[in-house]
Amino acid sequence: MSREDRERQILAVARDEFSRRGYVQTSMDDIAEKVGVTKPVVYDRFSSKEGLLLACVRELRMELAEAVRAASLAARDPEDMVRQGARAFFSFVAEHEGVWRLLRCEQALSDLAREELEAIRRQQLSVTTEALRGHIGGGDPLREEMVAELFVGATERLALWAEQRADVRDHVADWFVDVMWNGLGVLFAGSPDGDAEMSGDTRESDSRK
Structure with a gap:
C-alpha cells in the first residue's frame, strides 16, 4: 500500500473512532489496531493524536466546502442557490454527525x-x-459579508438544533431558506391568528409561478 493510501486509511479509521468514542477516549493504539498497523506507523504519518485530529478536521473542511460550493454553482437562480447551498450544508452535517458533534465540544479540543x-x-x-457576490444590495461588499455571517451563524445553530430533533432534519434546510429568503414576515402571514405553515417545497414552487 502506498504512503498516500495508508494515510487515507488511517484518516478514515480515525474519523470513525473520534466520532464514535470521542477524542479523549480514543487512543492511538485503538486507531492502529483498527487499521491493522503498529502504533509507530500512525505516529510516523501524523506525529501525534492531535496531529491526526487536525488532519481529520482539515479533510472535513475541504469536503464541506466542496459540497456547498458545488451545490451553489449548480443552482438555477439566486433563491435556488441559497436553498441548494443550505441543503448541501445540512445534509453534510447529518452524514458526518459524529465528527460534527466532536467539533462542537470545543472544550475537549486543543487550541x-x-x-x-x-x-x-x-x-x-x-x-x-x-x-x-453580485446578488446582494447591488453588489455591496459589506452587505454581502453581513448576509454571509448571518447564514453561517444561523446554519451552525440550526444544525445543532436539528441534531436533537430527528423530526425536523428533512425540513430544516427549506425552513431556513423560507425565513432567510422571504423574511420573518412569512412566519406571521397567512391565517388570521398569525400562524403560518412552513413548507419549503410548496413555497419554492409558488415562488416560480
Whole structure:
C-alpha cells in the first residue's frame, strides 16, 4: 500500500473512532489496531493524536466546502442557490454527525483544534460570500459579508438544533431558506391568528409561478 493510501486509511479509521468514542477516549493504539498497523506507523504519518485530529478536521473542511460550493454553482437562480447551498450544508452535517458533534465540544479540543474549527467557519463565510457576490444590495461588499455571517451563524445553530430533533432534519434546510429568503414576515402571514405553515417545497414552487 502506498504512503498516500495508508494515510487515507488511517484518516478514515480515525474519523470513525473520534466520532464514535470521542477524542479523549480514543487512543492511538485503538486507531492502529483498527487499521491493522503498529502504533509507530500512525505516529510516523501524523506525529501525534492531535496531529491526526487536525488532519481529520482539515479533510472535513475541504469536503464541506466542496459540497456547498458545488451545490451553489449548480443552482438555477439566486433563491435556488441559497436553498441548494443550505441543503448541501445540512445534509453534510447529518452524514458526518459524529465528527460534527466532536467539533462542537470545543472544550475537549486543543487550541490548534479550535483554530481549525474556526477555520471551517471562515471557509464557509468565504464560500457563502463568493456565492452571494453580485446578488446582494447591488453588489455591496459589506452587505454581502453581513448576509454571509448571518447564514453561517444561523446554519451552525440550526444544525445543532436539528441534531436533537430527528423530526425536523428533512425540513430544516427549506425552513431556513423560507425565513432567510422571504423574511420573518412569512412566519406571521397567512391565517388570521398569525400562524403560518412552513413548507419549503410548496413555497419554492409558488415562488416560480
